[in-house]
Amino acid sequence: MSNDTSKPFSNKQSIDNLKTSGFERRMSIAKTSLNIGRRWAGNSVSGMFLNKEARTARNQAFMETQANYLAAELGKLKGSVVKIGQMLAIYGEHILPPEITRALQTLNDDTATLSWPTIELTLRDLLGERLNELDIDPVPIGTASLAQVHRATVIATGEQVVLKIQYPGVADAINSDLALFKRLLKVSNIVPQTRSLDAWFEEIRDLLHHEVDYEAEAVTTERFYDRLSNDPRYVVPKINREYSKKRLLCMSYEPGVSVVSDVLQQLSHERRSAIGQAAIEIMMQEIFVWGEMQTDPNFGNYLVRVSTNEGEPDKLVLLDFGAIRQFDENLLTIAHGLLKAGYHHDHDAMVLAMTGYDFFDSMSNKVRSDVASLFLLATEPFSNPATNPDIPSDRLDEKGRYIWANSKLHSRLSTAATRAMQSFEFNLPPKEFMFISRKFIGAYTLLTVLNSYTDSNKLVRPYL
Template sequence: MAHDTSRPSNNNRQSIDTLKTSGFERRLSIAKTSLNIGRRWAGNSMSGIFLDKQARSKRNQVFMEAQANYVAEELGKLKGSVVKIGQMLALYGEHILPPEITKALQTLNDDTATLTWPKIEQTLQHILGDKLNELEVDSVPIGTASLAQVHRATVLETGEQVVLKIQYPGVAEAIDSDLALFKRLLKVSNVVPQTRALDTWFEEIRDLLHNEVDYNTEAATTERFYSRLVDDPRYIVPKINRHYSSKRLLCMTYEPGVSVTSESLQLISHERRNAIGQAAIEVMMQEIFVWGEMQTDPNFGNYLVRISDNVDELDKLILLDFGAIRQFDNTLLTIARNLLRAGYHHDHQLMVEGMTGYDFFNTMSDKVRSDIASLFLLATEPFSHPDANPDIPADCLDEQKRYIWADSKLHSRISERATQAIQSFEFNLPPKEFMFISRKFIGAYTFLTVINAHTNSEKLVKPFL
């Protein structure tokens, strides 16, 4: 949950006194939505009864889009884990959801109404007791999300600047009922086929959410990443203050910086932006290939940049929010490393041989395996050695043979190739872990495109082979 410290907080954002976190209120809200959807669906079916097949199909698609947007709009009013569930489904559910619902769910936004200060203060009083008197807390939040709100504070005795990530009351307890309500809503709205794959994803989302609302776990994860990166001058990880932290409250050092989309970042030299981009992708490689645990939320709002005023000092990448962490086992890491090696050498046969270890790969015919290997070779283009890969478009490399992410149109080229590959066989859902990693790469692609970074594949990949 990032906050751009280069600009003031928005004091005009709508404020609310209470969250609909009680089971009854949320059931009532979802029930109303379900009822309205049922009525609309019946009305659409009846009014389209005399249309020919093509007209009915077109009309149904328009109706489906309207339904999906209505669902997303109603969910957005609830805050809490309902919004987070929608966001997670939008992020990872493109293989199991119709495009209309994925697109609508992508509009669910963390930056919604803030909870009023008296409610937040009451929550802090409940969690901290007398310790709250040791802090001076700014009543205006510097960040909001679906599960929590962030406020700056000063430790009165030392003057230390900290931030408090305060979980909204009741959201942790509402996760299981929210999931059940969300599934019911999707069922009633007829926008999603009820499949085993959907059930599996809901179980995955349940685990991720329960993990994300446990701030003791997030504190421990943040401390692990802090100790891994504390000696690397390119990175800043906030330091956890355990004295004020608990299961529902996280206290850490305040780390000012600017957002990735900030104009001030565009004003620094291109070589400095290249260094920031290289640092961003290198830490991701460490996550996957060295530490075996990855921040799975690809939102580049989870980064800030501290631009250096001193020419002798590096600009620093601030890594925030270690709630959505996923651990990977050695089997997956071995497969991922083999696929990366094949991509680095741009070797089709090596890629085919590396595709093993999951039913997803083992049930493919030779033709499909070859097509998917070609897709993976394209996806690993930025990580391939330029001398080994004649397929890199000429305008995607600079004079030092570094990869130019912003000119690559890689995402659309992969989508096009994926559509062709998927049409060629009865599509199985990829392993969840692969979907997390591919999403992370898409997040990195967006980040590096926004700051227009050029990266060196040899420096990125060789250490991990």
């Protein structure tokens, strides 16, 4: 959740309460379900006399309209319903129709803020008289589906902090929201009800319950703070335990600009490349050193503090440690083997690295070979230019660094993956692989936006 102070929230619509009671949310979603059901029935009747081609085109257009209506109605509810929709948009492309995925991608956190009197009442419940020790700006500097952020000063010390305040009732509504969301998809008849969908809802349930536990997030943030405290390229907020609770997180205020800010585009190319290198290096450490990863690829989880002192690097501010996922040793061993094979651009080594994981072992030899080719493309930015003749010359600078803006890697991967899935029997990938792949796609997009050049030898050699 970004606290980019260049985006004021004072002119945003403010609401006094959220529909967090089960009855209110059931009524709202029931109304949406009813409207979608009526429309679906109407579309079926009116399309009865069309030929097959015309009916297919009409149904596709109707699905698009229905999906957009669904997203618009969900967006009004805030809370975990919006978060569920966002998670399905990020991870559900293999189980949802593309129209639904596209519509859910429009769900964002840039919605109405909860009014200050309501937030103040929530803080009073959490902190009691200790609330008087803080001077809090009533205008939030950030909003999200589950919380909003306010700047504050600790009066006694002058310390500048931010308070991440969870919206009242959202944690208690997670299970009922999931049930309502699933029922909405079932009633609306726009998503096939499969075991894969059930498994993803269970995964989302676990992730959400973890994300609303700010005591766990405080511990994780402190862990990353300790890990990165000696690296001048990174800033992790410092947790203030005096004012942190299970539903309230207090941490140091860390200013910066958004990663898509024009300010960054005005920096020299070398500085932007250094920021990009830092962004992808942190991801490598998460997977190959610490075995746990921040799985949310949202740009709002990063800021950049632009240096004003020569010789001091620009800093990547890491903001949100709620969506952390740990990986088991077996998966990390597989990932390490895939990275090594990708660095050497070795197809046989890539196939061998995939051995020992049920998802890959269940594939035929032909399928495994095709997936290995897909992984070789995915690891192009991590390959040694000296041993990868398949990297087009316009993707490398004179120093052999990878030019992200020229790569079009995301679209090339999407095309190759779609083609591969159509050509062979394909099971839904393990959730862990989908988390990692989504994080990589987020990093790829960030480096493309920054137009960074990265050095694969610096990135990969420490892990060989």
